Amino acid sequence: MAHQLTISTISLLVLGLFVVSSSAGNQIRGRFNTDPGRIVNGSLASMEATRHQVSLRRRLNDGYFFGTGHICGGTLVRPNVVVSAAHCFVDQVIYDGTFLSKDDFIVVMGNVDRFNQTQTMTFDIEHLFLRLDKFVLSTYDEDIAVLILNDSVPTNHPTIRPIELASLATPAGQVCQVTGWGTTEEGYGSDYLMTLDVPIISEEVCVNDTDLGHLLLPGMICAGYEEGERDACSGDSGGPLVCQSQLAGVVSWGIGCALPRFPGVYTEIAYYYDWIEEKIASVDGDGSGDGETSGDGSGDDGESSGDQSGDGSGDDGESSGDGSGDGNKGDGAATISISAALLLLMPTVLSLNL
Ligand SMILES: *[C@@H]1O[C@H](CO)[C@@H](O)[C@H](O)[C@H]1NC(C)=O
Ligand SMILES: *[C@@H]1O[C@H](CO)[C@@H](O)[C@H](O)[C@H]1NC(C)=O
Numbered sequence: 001m002a003h004q005l006t007i008s009t010i011s012l013l014v015l016g017l018f019v020v021s022s023s024a025g026n027q028i029r030g031r032f033n034t035d036p037g038r039i040v041n042g043s044l045a046s047m048e049a050t051r052h053q054v055s056l057r058r059r060l061n062d063g064y065f066f067g068t069g070h071i072c073g074g075t076l077v078r079p080n081v082v083v084s085a086a087h088c089f090v091d092q093v094i095y096d097g098t099f100l101s102k103d104d105f106i107v108v109m110g111n112v113d114r115f116n117q118t119q120t121m122t123f124d125i126e127h128l129f130l131r132l133d134k135f136v137l138s139t140y141d142e143d144i145a146v147l148i149l150n151d152s153v154p155t156n157h158p159t160i161r162p163i164e165l166a167s168l169a170t171p172a173g174q175v176c177q178v179t180g181w182g183t184t185e186e187g188y189g190s191d192y193l194m195t196l197d198v199p200i201i202s203e204e205v206c207v208n209d210t211d212l213g214h215l216l217l218p219g220m221i222c223a224g225y226e227e228g229e230r231d232a233c234s235g236d237s238g239g240p241l242v243c244q245s246q247l248a249g250v251v252s253w254g255i256g257c258a259l260p261r262f263p264g265v266y267t268e269i270a271y272y273y274d275w276i277e278e279k280i281a282s283v284d285g286d287g288s289g290d291g292e293t294s295g296d297g298s299g300d301d302g303e304s305s306g307d308q309s310g311d312g313s314g315d316d317g318e319s320s321g322d323g324s325g326d327g328n329k330g331d332g333a334a335t336i337s338i339s340a341a342l343l344l345l346m347p348t349v350l351s352l353n354l
């Protein structure tokens with residue numbers, strides 16, 4: 001185990017050297033990758049249990065060969081709505097938090113083998129909702145994205161079905177499933193969707209007893225194993241953490257993968273529930289299917305009132321305030337900074353190759 005990890009780490013390090021200087025200061029590593037493989041120490045996912053899983057792809061790369069454009073996971077939460085991670089949309093070449101255009105991406109779903117086109121559907125992103133103008137790569141705050149697709153999946157589709165959003169926080173200790181096509185214990189890619197059981201770790205324990213404490217912000221939850229060995233990894237980003245058949249989290253970031261004392265960090269759906277519902281409602285009646293109430297004309301709050309009453313108003317102000325104050329809290333974790341270089345490197349190599 002340590003052996004395999006070391007080999008892949010070293011080879012990535014060597015590749016990463018020429019970009020290390022520009023990445024100095026970044027400790028957090030997104031589970032984003034242009035070289036996807038599998039979850040570390042997971043098992044093959046069944047189509048039945050993962051019909052909500054989508055693959056977010058770079059349009060250009062996938063145009064060369066179906067499946068090669070995969071960069072992130074995502075979750076279908078309505079016939080025409082996907083929830084994913086904001087950092088998946090960050091321009092990996094500039095790498096200052098600037099987002100790419102939604103037109104650079106497509107969304108593919110319907111087969112656990114990402115190279116197999118049978119029963120898949122491919123969509124454009126018609127609207128992309130993010131919470132920040134520029135992503136903060138030093139904190140990974142507000143790592144959530146709502147994607148409105150250009151069409152809806154038919155309700156009777158054999159291999160695709162939306163999953164419900166969790167509106168309440170998941171209790172610590174509950175065992176949930178994370179799925180993705182991300183990097184495996186072998187350190188390279190696989191074709192098949194993998195799944196892994198991970199227990200939710202309470203905020204208190206994650207802050208006190210792991211080495212992530214000072215990096216956790218509101219809206220982030222920890223799941224996994226303090227002893228390491230099993231985890232989500234690069235390429236799983238944006239993908240689902242499912243607890244009791246509801247989407248409870250989005251794969252966000254980690255430090256290394258499956259390392260002791262560094263469990264995975266997920267964006268908490270319950271924390272952003274009102275915002276997600278509000279964004280979905282804001283385009284409803286736009287012709288995209290559900291045809292609920294339209295045209296109330298009273299701006300954001302009015303639109304969301306049908307679904308979830310009351311508490312929508314406090315959320316936005318709360319979380320944006322947190323993000324700006326915490327920008328330099330990560331300084332203690334200098335030893336891990338090298339792994340951040342890997343992120344920069346992959347797109348660089350890819351863009352040279354293609
Ligand atoms: C592609 O997926 C379909 C449906 O899941 C399956 O029946 C078929 O065997 C797969 N083809 C390959 C080449 O794996
Ligand atoms: C949606 O986008 C996909 C992928 O580009 C395209 O094939 C499909 O025709 C589009 N559907 C509609 C209704 O525009």
Ligand SMILES: *[C@@H]1O[C@H](CO)[C@@H](O)[C@H](O)[C@H]1NC(C)=O
Pocket residue numbers: 204205208
């Ligand atoms: C976490 O640390 C705080 C402050 O040091 C302490 O009050 C609390 O009891 C600890 N909680 C756990 C679960 O260890």
Ligand SMILES: *[C@@H]1O[C@H](CO)[C@@H](O)[C@H](O)[C@H]1NC(C)=O
Pocket residue numbers: 001002004005040041185228229230258
């Ligand atoms: C995978 O799990 C096995 C058995 O639990 C463990 O020995 C091994 O170290 C794990 N692999 C990694 C990369 O952590």
